[in-house]
Amino acid sequence: MSPEEDIIYVHSVAEAYLYLKASLCRSCRKGSLNPKADLTKTAAAPGGWMLSTVCSECGAAATIHFCINPPPTREQAHSQEINPTPHRSSAIDLLGWLTLFQAIIEASQRETDKQAARELAYEAALCLDEAMKFYDGDNELPAEDAFFNETSRRRFRDNPQQFARSKWRERRLKLPDATTRTIPAGPRRPRRRWWQFWRGSAKP
Numbered sequence: 638m639s640p641e642e643d644i645i646y647v648h649s650v651a652e653a654y655l656y657l658k659a660s661l662c663r664s665c666r667k668g669s670l671n672p673k674a675d676l677t678k679t680a681a682a683p684g685g686w687m688l689s690t691v692c693s694e695c696g697a698a699a700t701i702h703f704c705i706n707p708p709p710t711r712e713q714a715h716s717q718e719i720n721p722t723p724h725r726s727s728a729i730d731l732l733g734w735l736t737l738f739q740a741i742i743e744a745s746q747r748e749t750d751k752q753a754a755r756e757l758a759y760e761a762a763l764c765l766d767e768a769m770k771f772y773d774g775d776n777e778l779p780a781e782d783a784f785f786n787e788t789s790r791r792r793f794r795d796n797p798q799q800f801a802r803s804k805w806r807e808r809r810l811k812l813p814d815a816t817t818r819t820i821p822a823g824p825r826r827p828r829r830r831w832w833q834f835w836r837g838s839a840k841p
């Protein structure tokens with residue numbers, strides 16, 4: 638594969654980290670990918686952004702190249718926002734978003750710090766918003782193009798009801814909405830990045 642073909646197209650810095658969480662190591666096909674450093678903007682990388690990772694199982698190092706469109710401002714690069722556009726993700730498929738949603742909502746329920754738990758619930762809600770973009774019109778079930786690989790497609794064919802839109806819409810209604818989200822006032826405390834809250838937690 639040429640480097641050009643190996644660029645992952647995402648809509649935000651957050652989506653790039655979520656892509657990592659939704660992916661498996663390409664060497665052993667078992668381990669998850671942990672970031673070795675922050676996602677870095679560099680003209681030297683194909684796509685403009687790069688992230689060095691290491692596999693949790695076999696220790697293989699890999700550098701993933703991203704193109705982020707729309708290009709994030711400094712503020713957006715630190716936000717949890719996943720996708721400011723109406724377009725569906727081309728990096729993470731429907732199964733990926735639903736798996737991320739479940740992993741993040743479980744991390745939120747385990748979290749003892751209230752603010753951190755709220756932030757995770759919000760991030761989980763955003764993952765469901767992305768999942769909803771894979772349903773066309775009023776269809777209750779997604780089309781096959783909502784799945785990006787054979788493993789995902791098989792999961793869908795074996796258990797289509799797991800992907801029923803109404804079920805996920807109901808879950809979404811119980812979660813915080815972007816428009817009603819309150820940003821706590823007061824002095825800013827040193828904070829972890831949200832994607833570190835659930836690092837090493839449930840595997841996809």
Ligand SMILES: [Zn+2]
Nearest residue numbers: 662665692695
């Ligand atoms: Zn590996």
